Amino acid sequence: MNDIGFLPPPTARRLVLRRHGLYAAQPAPYASLQSRPCLLEDHYAELAASFPRLDQFAPGAEALDNRVLRIASSRVIAEPGFSGAWRWFVQQHTSQAFWEQIVREFGGQIQARYPGLEQRFGKPMQDWRAVRRGSGEVGEVTLECQIVVNTPVRTASSVKAPHVDHVRKLWTGLLYFRSPEDDTPGGELQLFSSPPGLRFDAHQASRREVTLDRSLAYQPNSFIGFVNGPDAIHAVAPRPPTPQVRRYVDFVVELAEPVFKLPQMNPLRRGWYRLRERQASR
Incomplete structure (x- = not known):
């Protein structure tokens, strides 16, 4: 019996970074690792069949227009209403073993981008302690595995304009759970290259200044x-307008302090961006 009180899973269940020869490294516009399919078919089908209902994310969620709603791993583990497959999945993807797999696959990229990071903690990454967000424990890295939806769309829009994730976030993973009934166009993840000297409004970048790669x-x-x-x-x-929900899992590795800094727009440029572009992104 494991530490959250349900039986171990069948051997067919796997972590998203377990090697089975189906990953492709993409160097541009920035290094990423991609896989389709990612999970074994039976495991994916088990999770897809018990993906949380929209009303489990928030009351009245079906009336919201293309909004992001999340269910944290701590809620999946602690509350009734979530399947054993999902409880196992979020527990395993907020574990020390998953952090070790991230280091195995991405450690070289992390070291190349942030060469002083290990010195900051006084130990190599593989020795960092990983804890689940909301557990109350303390470690060098915090992991989260949250179930996410983008609600039905009433007015054609993008739920996320060009941006980078929070400056405390070291690594991001996304796993899509598109419904078989969803034939809505759009919704793909867009990766952008950026010019030298790009400046941000908080974490958002001007679509006019970046290039879809x-x-x-x-x-x-x-x-x-x-x-x-x-x-x-x-x-x-x-x-476009659609009753369909966009479904995925968001994997997060974050530190207690910022990993990097983002140069910010000056007040005049920020005001122009918010007036002309940011409002139009919704």
């Missing part, structure tokens, strides 16, 4: 993972 289709059982940083600019392609 590559897209990852919103397809079932598709995974992408990448090291976060000022160049890791991404967005979600707009979706």
